[in-house]
Amino acid sequence: MIKYSDLEAEKKAVILELDDVLFPKKDYDLQVFYLFANFMEYVEQFPPAQDMINFMSKRYEVHGKDNMFDEVSLTFGIDVKYKENYNRLYENAKLPLKLLLYKEILKFMQELVVDRKQIFIFTRGDAKIQFNKITQMEWNGLEKYLKVYYLEEFENNFCKALDTLLQQNKLDKKDITFIGRLSDQEDAHISGLSFVSVNN
Structure with a gap:
């Protein structure tokens, strides 16, 4: 360094x-994934937030955040209408933890x-x-x-x-x-x- x-x-x-x-850019991305997964569990009661977080985190390590919503939508059967919520979170999410x-x-x-x-x-x-x-x-x-x-x-x-x-x-x-x-x-x-x- x-x-x-x-x-x-x-x-x-x-x-x-x-x-x-x-x-580390991932410190932002992973917190957005956490917020989105918990939002989906709250709104739809499925999938369990932790299952989605685990999937998104593992995929991120290999492919980054590109096409993340599309892959999550296919894997968990999430309605495409929630893509707007996902994109909005990226723009204005209030993160649980400060970026260091x-x-x-x-x-x-x-x-x-x-x-x-x-x-x-x-x-x-x-x-x-x-x-x-x-x-x-x-x-x-x-x-x-x-x-x-x-x-x-x-x-x-x-x-x-x-x-x-x-x-x-x-x-x-x-x-x-x-x-x-x-x-x-x-x-x-x-x-x-x-x-x-x-x-x-």
């Missing part, structure tokens, strides 16, 4: 991805703040879902130092979002390091940013 010493001293700011960089930052990332971000570096979050995916994750994160007081850019609002164009960030914050590309998964490295390369993998 990344350490503060991985960052070049002259950098003024960092851009961080959200999912699986700041926190990776310990190493929390320490890294705290050191950024102490050293007066700016922190930006670039996040892909549905902006409503990503916003819901951010609002339910335990930031440990860091939230007042963050500025978030939802790439969906920039047509999922990393370079467009970056240009806006540079203009709004009076920064140059050379001032910034992008920190993400290895799969994010291409965005950094295309946009001319230095890159550090969170999995170093």
